[in-house]
Amino acid sequence: MKIRNRALSALPLVLTLAAACGDGEGGDTTGAGGMGGEGAGGAAGGDAVTSFEVTLENVTPARAYRVAGVFNTAVGESMPGPLFPEKSFEFRVGALPGDRLSFTTMFGQSNDLFYAPDGAGIALYDASGKPVSGDVTDQVLLWDAGTEANEEPGAGPNQAPRQSAPNTGAPDPDNTVRLVQDDYTYPAVEEVIQVTVTPEPGNEFTIRITNMSEVGTLMPEGGEPAAVPLSPGLFVVHTMDDPLFTVGQAYPDNGLEAQAEDGNPMMLHEGATPRAGLTSPAAPGVAVVHGSGAPLFESGEADRGKGLEMLAEDGNPSALAEALEAEVGGESGISSVLVYNTPVGASMPGPLLPGATFSFTVTARPGERLSFASMLGQSNDLFFAPSEQGIALFDASGEPVSGDVSDQVTIWDAGTEANQWPGVGPDQAPRQAGPQMGADDPTDQVRPVDDGYLYPASNQMLKVTITPAR
Structure with missing residues (x-):
């Protein structure tokens, strides 16, 4: 965040409603910056012009989980493996x-037992909206997956530490997921596992799972005193109930069996990953037809201070469009500029929600290219755009380009505001108190986003299609 113009900070967020961007079915295409071939912004020169319909569709699917991940390496260790006494797994979520938080980790000295919260999960905020902090072990329970018949804990020949191979035990006659209840004796939950939640800045939390067992926690009649290793596991952040299993129902075919019998969470993770991640609107944006230059930004260079910051941080393209319109017909090679701001079928400007489409028309001559930029709404200063050179509207033989060009679009970091966890950061447009609220980005460069957070591929969020008029 670099406030270059105090007047800009008073503008309303376009993600809420950008009245400043004008009205229209697909965008503002009038005036000197219009792309209809009229006025100073129309295509000029002797070559025949071609009209192109450009559509931007938000194809982000609904997500079951905000976050899904695996914990598998103890703090201080360099390789994945089981969690032994006095060691901890640690991970962070937004x-x-x-x-709510749910997770699974195998009770290692068993056939198919695992620790997890109940179907509601562990709330990460209290009823007043305050972040939860401290020990939440009392919300963790020991479950029977119902996939393999139980043997004495710490002594069974078909339990992970002693079995010759996975899936060697007899089937459980009761195939439902349930709290463990058999004729054997088990230690109290808190004698084996401790789970703590620590709030961090930016609506993030550190989760720590510690093995509290020791040799003698298990005293099997058919074996030696033993501790209880805990396995690597899966974690998810969710709002739904029963995100991983349903109590009293048959165990799901989602990888829970491999987690509970063998301590392997990877099948669970493979199933959860496509259902997890960021869902976001795209903001209204600006489109430019131009020659061989880079009208919006140059990768690896600082923002030019012409309005890209406002577009990328607050979803408002008006300042950038105004600056670009002033360059139409000049040395920059820009032939026309427009703002697109109203989803197809909507009567007012607004953000592009999942399933909705922006549509606009541009005109161009052979050799010209299309650039555009729209904020990724659930971010601090990220935006969708092609490379700095834009998308070629004609092929090498001068024929108009047609079809899906989504693979030419990237999620860019404007380099103007420090990034927070996508979709939860308090300084991101849907949650910030006003424009220009976040801390400055220490890397003051426009670049493809690479900040350690997980993002869907651009083409999994925004589908871009170009169709020449026939």
């Missing part, structure tokens, strides 16, 4: 009020 969450908003209403979000």
Whole structure:
């Protein structure tokens, strides 16, 4: 965040409603910056012009989980493996009020037992919206997956530490997921596992799972005193109930069996990953037809201070469009500029929600290219755009380009504001108190996003299609 113009900070967020961007079915295409071939912004020169319909569709699917991941390496260790006494797994999640945490980890000295919260999960905020902090072990329970018949804990020949191979035990006659209840004796939950939640800045939380067992926690009649190793596991942040299993129902075919019998969470993770991640609107944006230059930004260089910051941080393209319109017909090679701001079928400007489409028309001559930029709404200063050179509107033989060009679009970091966890950061447009609220980005460069957070591929969020008029 670099406030270059105090007047800009008073503008309303376009993600809420950008009245400043004008009205229209697909965008503002009038005036000197219009792309209809009229006025100073129309295509000029002797070559025949071609009209192109450009559509931007938000194809982000609904997500079951805000976050899904695996914990598998103890703090201080360099390789994945089981969690032994006095060791801890640790991971971080982003969450908003209403979000809950669920996880699974195998009770290592068993046939198919695992620790997890109940179907509601562990609330990460209290009823007043305050982040939860401290020991939440009392919300963790020992479950029987119902996939393999139980043997004495710490002594069974078909339990992970002693079995010759996976899946060697007899089937459980009761195939439902349930709290463990058999004729054997088990230690109290807190004698084996401790789970703590620590709030961090930016609506993030550090989760720590510690093995509290020791040799003698298990005293099997058919074996030696033993501790209880805990396995690597899966974690998810969710709002739904029963995100991984349903109590009293048959164990799901989602990888829970491999987790509970063999301590392997990877099948669970493979199933959870496509259902997890960021869902976001795209903001209204600006489109430019130009020659061989880079009208919006140059990768690896600082923002030019012409309005890209406002577009990328607050979803407002008006300042950038105004600056670009002033360059139409000049040395920059820009032939026309427009703002697109109203989803197809909508009557007012607004953000592009999942399933919705922006549509606009541009005109161009052979050799010209299309650039555009739209904020990724659930971010601090990220935006969708092609490379700095834009998308060629004609092929090498001068024929108009047609079809899906989504693979030419990237998620860019404007380099103007420090990034927070996508979709939960308090300084991101949907949650910030006003424009220009976040800390400055220490890397003051426009670049493809690479900040350690997980993002869907651009083409999994925004589908871009170009169709020449026939």
